[in-house]
Amino acid sequence: MTDPKKRIVTSVASTAFTASVFVLACATRESHVAESRSRVVAVSAPLDSLDGTAYETAMRVKLPKTPPQEDPGLHNVFRLGPTIVSGSEPHGEAAFAKLQSMGIRTVLSVDGAEPEKDLAAKYGLGYVHVPIQYKGISDDEMTKIAKTFREKEGPFYVHCFHGKHRGPAAAEIGRIVLDGIPRDQAIAEMRQWCGTAQSYEGLYRTIATAAIPTAKQTSAYAWSFPSGQPIEGFRHAMVEISRSDDNLKALSKRQWKSDPEHPDLDAFNESVKVAKTLDRALQLEDVAARPPEFRKWLDESAKASVTLRDALAAFKEGKGTQDAVDGAYKRMTSACNACHDVYRN
Numbered sequence: 001m002t003d004p005k006k007r008i009v010t011s012v013a014s015t016a017f018t019a020s021v022f023v024l025a026c027a028t029r030e031s032h033v034a035e036s037r038s039r040v041v042a043v044s045a046p047l048d049s050l051d052g053t054a055y056e057t058a059m060r061v062k063l064p065k066t067p068p069q070e071d072p073g074l075h076n077v078f079r080l081g082p083t084i085v086s087g088s089e090p091h092g093e094a095a096f097a098k099l100q101s102m103g104i105r106t107v108l109s110v111d112g113a114e115p116e117k118d119l120a121a122k123y124g125l126g127y128v129h130v131p132i133q134y135k136g137i138s139d140d141e142m143t144k145i146a147k148t149f150r151e152k153e154g155p156f157y158v159h160c161f162h163g164k165h166r167g168p169a170a171a172e173i174g175r176i177v178l179d180g181i182p183r184d185q186a187i188a189e190m191r192q193w194c195g196t197a198q199s200y201e202g203l204y205r206t207i208a209t210a211a212i213p214t215a216k217q218t219s220a221y222a223w224s225f226p227s228g229q230p231i232e233g234f235r236h237a238m239v240e241i242s243r244s245d246d247n248l249k250a251l252s253k254r255q256w257k258s259d260p261e262h263p264d265l266d267a268f269n270e271s272v273k274v275a276k277t278l279d280r281a282l283q284l285e286d287v288a289a290r291p292p293e294f295r296k297w298l299d300e301s302a303k304a305s306v307t308l309r310d311a312l313a314a315f316k317e318g319k320g321t322q323d324a325v326d327g328a329y330k331r332m333t334s335a336c337n338a339c340h341d342v343y344r345n
């Protein structure tokens, strides 16, 4: 069913040959898919003018206010179109069971972390992994994402980590190639529904103005839809940090005390992980080659993470103050953000 070769066949679903393959496959759902794929959806033209930034242009089309759907292990979920749902990384078994009950067939991750493809498979879900960056989507990534929507079986669940920035941008490529929506509608959905932040102008700009390959081009592109693309070096360090930092953020709102619902999450343990990862990152070869300013911020955030770790250790023993922990956390995140503003977004 998930044999990539067979799925590539669906891309040329208009030929009698593929029709007969589907009759042989003898599955109504498959023939339905084949039928809907034989409709060629024209890709909407890039916007030829912006109202200032692409983010600002995302108000040209006004959308009704829609709250996200929240489920156990799935956050910031929006059903964008008949076969495209955008949301956070699925956390745990309940999340995959929910995706299955929603009728999802393929999960597309554009996050850096390797997908839980075995867990997904247990619920009959295929996974495709195309990690993208916050600063925008490259031509190569664009082709892979468009090909996934055209050739894998929908409905699709598209996610990054939080489901707010990169995931929605990728999901909008699906809206454009499968639903034929105009570009201004696509960026409006990113901003007004999914909450993609203003700082990710590169993502907005991609969806507003980048060329999107035609069905003919994506079908000619040879690619086997990998379900896990290992990431290395500095980027991998960032992916590792993101989980711990997210936990620290949640714990900072609880005065650094563990949540009874997640007793396994401990602020001190998370700070140890962050400090270790930043220390390792400082020694990476690909960091040595970066500009001095980059290394300075990395060094600052590493030092602040050690201060945070020590402050949390003292706080845990009843010696330190919450103010000391808050201050260290704030210094660390401002070093993270200073670097991201210049080198990531």
Ligand code: HEC
Binding pocket: 111, 112, 113, 132, 133, 134, 161, 234, 235, 238, 239, 241, 242, 245, 274, 294, 295, 297, 298, 301, 332, 333, 335, 336, 337, 339, 340, 343, 344
């Ligand atoms: C010295 C610069 C620098 C510092 C300091 C830094 N980052 Fe990053 N971060 C980056 C860059 C560059 C990327 C993009 C990496 C890429 O995709 O190649 C990134 C990516 C990320 C990502 C996205 C990972 C993904 O899934 O692709 C997260 C999350 C992140 N950083 C969190 C943090 C946190 C939390 C801190 C502070 C504790 C931090 N970063 C400190 C430069 C930095």
